[in-house]
Amino acid sequence: MYTLFYYPRNASLAPHFVLEALKVPYQLELVDRKKQAHKSAQYLTLNPTGRIPTLVDEEFVLFESGAICLYLAEKHPESQLIPSEPEKKGEFYQWLMYFTTTVQAELMIYSYPERHTQSALMYDDIVKTQQSRLVSMFEIINRHLAGKHYVVNDQFTVCDCYLFMLCIWADELNKPPLQFEHLANYLRSLAKHPVIKKVCEAELTDLSPYK
Incomplete structure (x- = not known):
């Protein structure tokens, strides 16, 4: 186990x-x-x-x-949480790496500005900078998700698990994920998935904003 x-x-x-x-x-x-x-x-x-x-x-x-x-x-x-067809598998790894090494890393700076400067006077500036950087990243994701239910290959994969987590973390941004048209549609659809619903219920994570 x-x-x-x-x-x-x-x-x-x-x-x-x-x-x-x-x-x-x-x-x-x-x-x-x-x-x-x-x-x-x-x-x-x-x-x-x-x-x-x-x-x-x-x-x-x-x-x-x-x-x-x-x-x-x-x-x-x-x-089948990883696509098997070579091109789709490549696309899967592309987005997963973007989520893990770029979006997640920038969210961590936004969430913990004190770890990136020795001056408390810089906290607000770091947060504002990260807000702008993250909006640009979510715009890229938003464009990709136009007309899609899942990140890759019209199937639920690890990428969807990861992106949903990151979007929960980003819900306090000045422009949170739900303010992006295609990303919001994707998140509302994914919030109905039985896996997402069961885990969020277990972790006491409120899904009502996605209704």
Whole structure:
């Protein structure tokens, strides 16, 4: 059985979606960030980065949300959470890398400006800069999603798990994802998916804005 060390609305959300989509046995282990449990000696033996999530598969331990998602999807190819056709698979990796290495990274700067300057006077400037950068990124995603129900190949994949997580994180931007026409339609449709609904209910994540 898989064990996912998680905290609600954290980077564990995408792997949680993937686990649910696979319909395999798994259990959740809460890492209480409010009590700094992710920095405890016990947790650091599993994940030396002190970040969430961590996946335990018997004696195999893996961290980094994107890596966990890909590991699970590749271990269960029957789930079709990664396209099999070469060009669609390439497109899948393109968007997943964009989400993980670009959008997620910029969202982290926006959310934690104090980690990127030694001057508190710079916090507001960093946040404003990131707002502008993120709007440009969501505009790219919005154009791609015109007339689409899923990111790639008209099928639910890891990319959808990841993008939905990022859009939840971005809901407090001055121009949040729901203010982009095609992205908003995509999110409202995806919010009805049984996997998204079940996991968000389990993590007490409100989906009412997507109705």
